[in-house]
Amino acid sequence: MAGGPRWDRRNLLRTGAAALGGAGVGWSAATAVAATAPAPPAASGPTTVVGPPAGAQTVPALGRHQTGIATTPQAHLALVGWDLKPGAGRRDLARMMRLLSDDAARLGAGRPALADTEPDLALHPARLTVTFGFGPQVLRTLVPAQRRPVLEELPAFSRDELEEQWSQTDVVAQICCDDPVTLAHARRMLLKDARPFAEVRWIQHGFRTARGTVPEGTTSRNLMGQVDGTVNPTEADPDFAPLVWTQTSDTDPFAGGTFLVVRRIRMQLDRWDRVDRAGREGVIGRRLDTGAPLTGTDEFDAPDFSATDHLGLPVIDPASHVARARSSDPTQRFLRRAYNYTEPDPRRSTGEDSGLLFLAYAADLARQFVPVQQRLDELDRLNAWVTTVGSAVYAVPPAAPAGGYVGQTLLEGADDGVADS
Numbered sequence: 001m002a003g004g005p006r007w008d009r010r011n012l013l014r015t016g017a018a019a020l021g022g023a024g025v026g027w028s029a030a031t032a033v034a035a036t037a038p039a040p041p042a043a044s045g046p047t048t049v050v051g052p053p054a055g056a057q058t059v060p061a062l063g064r065h066q067t068g069i070a071t072t073p074q075a076h077l078a079l080v081g082w083d084l085k086p087g088a089g090r091r092d093l094a095r096m097m098r099l100l101s102d103d104a105a106r107l108g109a110g111r112p113a114l115a116d117t118e119p120d121l122a123l124h125p126a127r128l129t130v131t132f133g134f135g136p137q138v139l140r141t142l143v144p145a146q147r148r149p150v151l152e153e154l155p156a157f158s159r160d161e162l163e164e165q166w167s168q169t170d171v172v173a174q175i176c177c178d179d180p181v182t183l184a185h186a187r188r189m190l191l192k193d194a195r196p197f198a199e200v201r202w203i204q205h206g207f208r209t210a211r212g213t214v215p216e217g218t219t220s221r222n223l224m225g226q227v228d229g230t231v232n233p234t235e236a237d238p239d240f241a242p243l244v245w246t247q248t249s250d251t252d253p254f255a256g257g258t259f260l261v262v263r264r265i266r267m268q269l270d271r272w273d274r275v276d277r278a279g280r281e282g283v284i285g286r287r288l289d290t291g292a293p294l295t296g297t298d299e300f301d302a303p304d305f306s307a308t309d310h311l312g313l314p315v316i317d318p319a320s321h322v323a324r325a326r327s328s329d330p331t332q333r334f335l336r337r338a339y340n341y342t343e344p345d346p347r348r349s350t351g352e353d354s355g356l357l358f359l360a361y362a363a364d365l366a367r368q369f370v371p372v373q374q375r376l377d378e379l380d381r382l383n384a385w386v387t388t389v390g391s392a393v394y395a396v397p398p399a400a401p402a403g404g405y406v407g408q409t410l411l412e413g414a415d416d417g418v419a420d421s
């Protein structure tokens with residue numbers, strides 16, 4: 001690679017996480033990284049490296065909110081679900097969360113975890129974020145009533161075919177990163193530190209379009225080939241905060257938190273293959289090439305549900321996915337942050353199990369998410385090719401207080417410390 005600019009470790013540390021003191025920058029601030037970096041050495045030949053590698057980028061702390069929620073989705077996901085060991089109490093959970101929060105903070109800043117056995121794997125954070133949540137059983141048994149956020153299990157949905165192996169756990173960590181090696185290392189560090197307190201129930205892996213494959217800001221595609229994620233609240237929307245973050249008084253220990261719903265949705269892709277292109281577009285109500293509604297030309301055109309064709313039939317079928325998922329009630333919205341999954345599965349005729357890890361965040365799941373899921377359960381043309389096999393909900397606490405850990409405001413109070421558990 002004679003002549004091309006090189007990014008050695010010293011360069012990385014100077015221009016990346018270390019130079020930014022761990023405060024770092026995120027996807028949308030990629031240019032800020034470039035601005036802090038020294039100009040690459042003059043190249044005498046062709047080069048593809050024009051700035052610091054994406055691996056140096058970190059996601060800035062978000063005040064009272066955990067990162068990994070409003071963060072532009074990274075390319076890779078590892079979702080880890082733990083059950084606390086029998087007899088584990090509030091103090092054990094507090095210890096575990098202190099360790100895991102410390103790991104997440106260090107690794108997210110591009111620094112090795114404490115006692116990191118492979119510190120070299122921690123140096124390219126690639127926008128690593130770790131987002132923690134607690135299941136309903138943890139809230140009921142380990143969080144005192146005066147500090148407990150309200151989280152109910154989802155009601156039963158008639159079409160669900162839930163498998164025990166993907167069911168509700170006590171604790172979840174949504175680990176997201178643009179680099180799969182960094183992600184694997186972070187996952188291993190967290191698993192190691194959680195081991196004395198909890199057992200892993202499941203690890204679910206997901207992926208989106210890799211960074212650099214398409215221009216930044218392009219909506220990702222799911223494995224059915226659809227542009228997926230077009231209509232989604234963004235931070236630019238005035239109602240983003242009330243839709244996503246709990247809006248309680250500043251003294252509420254859950255203020256700035258949110259709730260997460262995880263639905264593992266299997267796709268019957270071999271049967272989907274048999275549907276022609278027009279049929280596939282009709283199922284969703286959007287075009288496959290651009291993601292535009294069937295009544296428009298651009299991905300972000302508003303669908304016209306009243307438009308009819310030459311036969312007088314609706315252009316967008318009222319039973320299509322977008323028609324059924326949309327509500328006239330603007331509060332029935334939430335932040336979707338879905339990932340594709342595909343795993344080898346020799347038991348299936350296709351040899352693999354593929355689908356969508358549907359992750360959504362909302363300030364109130366019962367009010368915002370459940371009515372939409374109920375509507376889709378009753379009628380959605382997409383249902384013929386998808387089956388939900390896993391389901392869980394979590395309370396996602398606010399960010400760790402300064403010097404503290406995620407969940408501390410729920411687990412510890414001035415009135416009753418963790419020492420009593």
Ligand code: HEM
Pocket residue numbers: 222224226227228229230231232263265267284286321322325326327355356358369372373376382386
């Ligand atoms: C494998 C399962 C699913 C697939 C393949 C899928 C696919 C899609 C696609 C392609 C769109 C249109 C583009 C967009 O706006 O993102 C869409 C929209 C949407 N989906 Fe899904 N989806 C799935 C499951 C779900 C579930 C479980 C929910 C919620 C319970 C949901 C809620 C929505 C919402 C709210 C929209 C936007 C509707 C609007 O235009 O206002 N989807 N989905």
